[in-house]
Amino acid sequence: MTETATFAAGCFWGVEKAFERFYKDQNIKTSVGYTGGADNNPDYRKVCTGSTHHAEALKIEYTPNDKINYPNLVEFFYRMHDPTTVNSQGPDVGTQYRSVIFYHSPEQEEIAKRVTAEVQEKHYKGQKIVTEIVPAGEWYDAEEYHQKYLEKNPSGYECPSHFLRW
Numbered sequence: 001m002t003e004t005a006t007f008a009a010g011c012f013w014g015v016e017k018a019f020e021r022f023y024k025d026q027n028i029k030t031s032v033g034y035t036g037g038a039d040n041n042p043d044y045r046k047v048c049t050g051s052t053h054h055a056e057a058l059k060i061e062y063t064p065n066d067k068i069n070y071p072n073l074v075e076f077f078y079r080m081h082d083p084t085t086v087n088s089q090g091p092d093v094g095t096q097y098r099s100v101i102f103y104h105s106p107e108q109e110e111i112a113k114r115v116t117a118e119v120q121e122k123h124y125k126g127q128k129i130v131t132e133i134v135p136a137g138e139w140y141d142a143e144e145y146h147q148k149y150l151e152k153n154p155s156g157y158e159c160p161s162h163f164l165r166w
Contacts, residue, residue: 005104008097008100009058009083009099010088010090011056011097012056014159016032016150022080025067028061030059032056033142034052034139035138036134036137074101074111090159092159101116101133103134
C-alpha cells in the first residue's frame with residue numbers, strides 16, 4: 001500500500017534531490033509544490049513574495065518496507081537540512097523556506113513528534129529544533145519546470161545547507 005509523506009526544508013529543488021539520491025533504490029515518486037498557506041492558486045512568483053504563506057515542499061509517495069518507512073523518512077528529513085533556523089535555509093530566507101513536517105494521519109503526527117524529540121536529544125543539544133509539525137492541507141504542484149529541476153539542470157542552484165549531518 002502506497003503512503004504519502006510531505007516535508008518542507010528550504011528550496012524544494014535540493015530537498016527533492018536529497019531524498020531521491022538517498023532513496024534511489026526504493027522506487028519513490030516525488031513532486032515539488034506548495035502547501036501550508038492560504039492562497040488557492042499559488043504559483044512560484046506569488047509564493048516567493050511570502051504573501052501566500054505557502055512553503056516550498058516535497059511530496060513523497062512510497063511503499064513502506066524495512067528500508068523506507070515514515071520514521072526513517074522523518075529522520076532523514078532532519079539529517080539533510082538545518083531544523084534550527086526560523087524561516088530560512090542557508091541564504092534562502094522567507095516563510096516559504098521554513099522547516100515543516102506536514103502529517104497525513106494521527107500516526108504520522110505521533111511519529112513526527114517522537115522522532116523530533118529523539119533527534120533534538122541526540123543531535124541538537126543546545127539548539128532548538130523549530131520545525132513545525134502540522135496537518136497536511138491542500139497540495140498544489142509547482143510548475144512543471146520545477147519538477148526534477150536538478151536532474152534536468154545538474155549545475156542548477158543547490159542550497160548549501162542541504163547536506164547530511166550524520
